Each structure stands twice: as structure tokens, then as C-alpha cells.
Amino acid sequence: MTKKKSRNIILLISAMIASVAVFLHFGVIVIPLLMPYKFWLMLIAYGLILGAQ
Numbered sequence: 798m799t800k801k802k803s804r805n806i807i808l809l810i811s812a813m814i815a816s817v818a819v820f821l822h823f824g825v826i827v828i829p830l831l832m833p834y835k836f837w838l839m840l841i842a843y844g845l846i847l848g849a850q
Contacts, residue, residue, distance in 0.1 A: 804849045811845035814838050 818838035820826045831838065 807845050807849040811842045811849070814845070815842040818842070 815838070817826070817828075817831070818835045821828065821831060821835050821838075
């Protein structure tokens with residue numbers, strides 16, 4: 798089991814990755830290097846959430 802502080806940090810990182818992917822999808826930010834990897838960013842964020850539980 799992870800400690801509560803570590804779990805919160807993992808969830809924060811996951812939320813940041815997911816928000817970057819959403820912003821990329823809607824064109825709010827444009828990072829050409831990450832555009833093809835939007836799906837994988839969301840998958841990584843979801844995996845982090847599952848791992849933090």
C-alpha cells in the first residue's frame with residue numbers, strides 16, 4: 798500500500814496528464830510532439846489512477 802501523501806501525488810500527476818490530453822484534443826494547447834499520443838496519455842493517466850488505489 799502506498800502512503801496517503803504518495804497516493805495524492807500520483808493522483809495529481811494523473812490529473813495533470815489527463816488535462817494535457819484533453820487540452821490537446823480541443824486545441825487549447827498545441828504540442829506537436831504529443832499530438833499523436835493523446836490516447837496513450839489518457840491510458841497512462843488511467844493506469845496511474847488504478848495503481849494509486
